[in-house]
Amino acid sequence: MATAANRRFQGSDTYVAGDDLRLAVNAALTLQRPLLIKGEPGTGKTMLAEEVARALDMPLFAWHVKSTTKAQQGLYEYDAVSRLRDSQLGDARVVDIANYIVQGVLWQAFESPQPAVLLIDEIDKADIEFPNDLLRELDRMEFSVYETRQTIRARHRPLVVITSNNEKDLPDAFLRRCFFHYIRFPDREAMHAIVDVHFPRLRGELLRNALESFFAIRELPGLKKKPSTSELLDWLRLLVAEQIPAEALVSRDASIFVPPLHGALLKNEQDIALFERLVEMNRRGR
Amino acid sequence: MLVDFFLHLRAAGLPVSIRELLTLLQALQGGVIGPSLDEFYYLARASLIKEESRYDRYDQAFAQFVRGVQVRMAPLAEVPEEWFRQQLQRSFSAEDLARLEKLGWDKLMQELQQRLEEQDGAHHGGSKWIGSGGTSPFGHGGAHPEGVRIGGPSKGNRGAVKVWEARSFRDYDDQRELGTRNIQVALRRLRRFAREGGELELDLPDTIHSTARNAGYLDLKLVPPRRNRVKVLMLLDVGGTMDDHIQAVEELFSAARAQFQHLEFFYFHNCVYGQLWRSNRRRMSERFDTADVMRKYNRDHKLVFVGDATMSPYEILQPNGSIEYNNPEPGAVWLQRLTAQFPHYAWINPEPEALWPYRQSITIIQKILGGRMYPLSVDGLTRAMRRLSSAGREAAPAR
Numbered sequence: 001m002a003t004a005a006n007r008r009f010q011g012s013d014t015y016v017a018g019d020d021l022r023l024a025v026n027a028a029l030t031l032q033r034p035l036l037i038k039g040e041p042g043t044g045k046t047m048l049a050e051e052v053a054r055a056l057d058m059p060l061f062a063w064h065v066k067s068t069t070k071a072q073q074g075l076y077e078y079d080a081v082s083r084l085r086d087s088q089l090g091d092a093r094v095v096d097i098a099n100y101i102v103q104g105v106l107w108q109a110f111e112s113p114q115p116a117v118l119l120i121d122e123i124d125k126a127d128i129e130f131p132n133d134l135l136r137e138l139d140r141m142e143f144s145v146y147e148t149r150q151t152i153r154a155r156h157r158p159l160v161v162i163t164s165n166n167e168k169d170l171p172d173a174f175l176r177r178c179f180f181h182y183i184r185f186p187d188r189e190a191m192h193a194i195v196d197v198h199f200p201r202l203r204g205e206l207l208r209n210a211l212e213s214f215f216a217i218r219e220l221p222g223l224k225k226k227p228s229t230s231e232l233l234d235w236l237r238l239l240v241a242e243q244i245p246a247e248a249l250v251s252r253d254a255s256i257f258v259p260p261l262h263g264a265l266l267k268n269e270q271d272i273a274l275f276e277r278l279v280e281m282n283r284r285g286r
Numbered sequence: 287m288l289v290d291f292f293l294h295l296r297a298a299g300l301p302v303s304i305r306e307l308l309t310l311l312q313a314l315q316g317g318v319i320g321p322s323l324d325e326f327y328y329l330a331r332a333s334l335i336k337e338e339s340r341y342d343r344y345d346q347a348f349a350q351f352v353r354g355v356q357v358r359m360a361p362l363a364e365v366p367e368e369w370f371r372q373q374l375q376r377s378f379s380a381e382d383l384a385r386l387e388k389l390g391w392d393k394l395m396q397e398l399q400q401r402l403e404e405q406d407g408a409h410h411g412g413s414k415w416i417g418s419g420g421t422s423p424f425g426h427g428g429a430h431p432e433g434v435r436i437g438g439p440s441k442g443n444r445g446a447v448k449v450w451e452a453r454s455f456r457d458y459d460d461q462r463e464l465g466t467r468n469i470q471v472a473l474r475r476l477r478r479f480a481r482e483g484g485e486l487e488l489d490l491p492d493t494i495h496s497t498a499r500n501a502g503y504l505d506l507k508l509v510p511p512r513r514n515r516v517k518v519l520m521l522l523d524v525g526g527t528m529d530d531h532i533q534a535v536e537e538l539f540s541a542a543r544a545q546f547q548h549l550e551f552f553y554f555h556n557c558v559y560g561q562l563w564r565s566n567r568r569r570m571s572e573r574f575d576t577a578d579v580m581r582k583y584n585r586d587h588k589l590v591f592v593g594d595a596t597m598s599p600y601e602i603l604q605p606n607g608s609i610e611y612n613n614p615e616p617g618a619v620w621l622q623r624l625t626a627q628f629p630h631y632a633w634i635n636p637e638p639e640a641l642w643p644y645r646q647s648i649t650i651i652q653k654i655l656g657g658r659m660y661p662l663s664v665d666g667l668t669r670a671m672r673r674l675s676s677a678g679r680e681a682a683p684a685r
Contacts, residue, residue, distance in 0.1 A: 019324070019328065024328070027313045027333065030318045031312055031313055033309065038338060081488060084504055085504060088504050128474070175337070176303050176336070179309075179332045180336040181332055
């Protein structure tokens with residue numbers, strides 16, 4: 001049976017991964033260590049785990065972390081209340097405490113009969129101690145269930161992909177156990193490749209012009225939230241749906257201008273205001 | 287062989303641990319990469335470097351190691367754009383700045399880059415790029431060590447080397463001493479839990495109690511979960527002498543933002559007077575009366591001043607002492623009013639504590655605040671937060 005260790009990730013038909021990212025994924029697969037992914041929002045951090053799971057045909061277990069998430073919830077929860085209720089109603093199940101242990105995502109991934117991908121999404125959303133609480137579990141890939149005196153050990157060490165948006169710094173001890181990769185914002189060439197994957201039949205001229213304005217907008221100083229890959233893709237989708245001609249994306253005098261449907265790129269009213277003011281200044285300056 | 291590499295990275299100031307080196311060796315043993323320097327560069331980065339802000343230093347150290355020669359670029363010798371902007375603002379009048387703006391910022395930077403590249407050897411002055419300005423922000427002794435240039439010597443090289451030579455992670459290098467994480471951990475001390483919102487948690491004592499009263503039949507009692515309800519009102523000093531502390535204060539601010547759900551903030555300049563503002567861009571047009579702020583936020587807010595308290599004593603003690611406008615009442619009066627209104631207060635000062643006794647204004651403010659001034663360090667913050675949370679138990683002045 002194929003183990004996680006001898007698989008290789010090569011990118012997929014819907015996800016463009018650079019050499020460095022591929023290498024990081026493969027290192028994590030081989031050494032069975034967690035892979036921590038950071039990067040600007042919208043550069044495909046979460047997508048990575050989904051795509052790796054799909055490309056390598058491994059089941060995906062996703063744990064989306066929120067500000068109220070506790071580390072314990074990923075392991076298991078003991079539903080004492082239903083047990084108490086059952087005991088009052090005379091249910092036979094009540095004898096076995098195991099009936100009231102609810103498995104968390106980590107447990108499910110550990111029990112998976114084949115090597116799995118475990119995504120811990122946006123780990124920085126949780127409390128600042130959250131990563132520390134998971135150190136041992138992710139290191140040894142085992143934990144004990146106090147209520148049933150059981151030790152759950154991973155059948156196959158899953159590939160753990162952790163994403164972070166940098167809202168909180170992660171503890172050193174945690175970082176030392178991970179491979180780390182920072183997804184850079186793609187350059188022009190990489191962006192072409194990404195768009196090609198998503199819109200294989202996009203007209204060349206439209207794409208070129210759209211990318212031109214996209215990068216021009218990204219380079220504006222002072223934007224609060226620069227448009228990212230996912231925004232570009234949304235915008236292209238709109239442009240195609242509205243059948244905007246390629247010419248509409250070029251200005252006549254090579255100055256910056258407001259491209260059609262720019263609301264898809266700039267999502268912050270201050271940014272839009274700033275952008276429009278810059279365009280206005282630019283027009284008057286000439 | 288790799289031990290040398292490891293020690294080299296550590297010597298370059300990268301906090302790599304033995305555990306990470308072992309991981310790298312394991313990965314090499316496991317055949318993750320072929321015999322390629324490119325791949326080794328990536329693999330070593332993924333296993334040793336855990337923060338994108340350190341990528342740049344890694345790039346430099348790696349280039350150094352691989353070539354076995356000194357990279358001629360001293361770390362951090364380049365001109366950071368922010369610093370450059372500030373220098374510009376300091377050295378030029380408003381008209382000059384307007385003229386520069388017309389020239390276009392990007393063009394200016396390009397020009398600068400070009401000049402820096404042209405000068406391969408010793409680098410003196412280099413001020414010609416700004417013919418009209420005259421006083422160039424460059425060339426001041428020390429700001430530019432000799433032989434600085436942007437881009438490495440092997441610019442023409444293709445392939446692998448360009449990755450680390452390009453130093454594309456330059457922007458992310460920050461080398462902070464006081465990470466936001468440390469600040470957050472310190473700020474965590476300031477917590478006041480209150481139960482609010484939907485009833486989601488089981489109240490065990492109450493459940494047992496009412497179940498017993500219910501003849502043993504289960505009677506569930508729920509309470510809302512505990513949340514940190516501490517409310518913080520932050521007043522920040524901006525401009526002037528505070529420019530030197532922008533980085534540290536920004537970090538404090540972003541950590542506070544993430545830590546406290548109820549955080550209100552206002553700015554002041556040097557000392558608090560009758561008016562505060564919220565947005566520096568509109569500070570002239572959009573002002574808030576300090577008296578209104580005091581009325582609006584009730585006494586259970588914790589008041590935190592952030593400022594270096596470095597100014598002329600007149601600015602605190604004299605009416606009309608403000609350097610910004612004519613203030614009918616001296617800053618000291620406003621400080622006293624604020625601290626009377628908010629019994630939990632602290633002043634966080636980014637200047638090192640050892641310096642305080644030598645600044646008259648700091649001593650005055652400390653006296654007004656009853657000694658509740660703390661340095662902006664992890665230890666100082668911890669003390670400040672302890673003070674803020676314990677002050678509640680002291681008898682608040684009855685009025």
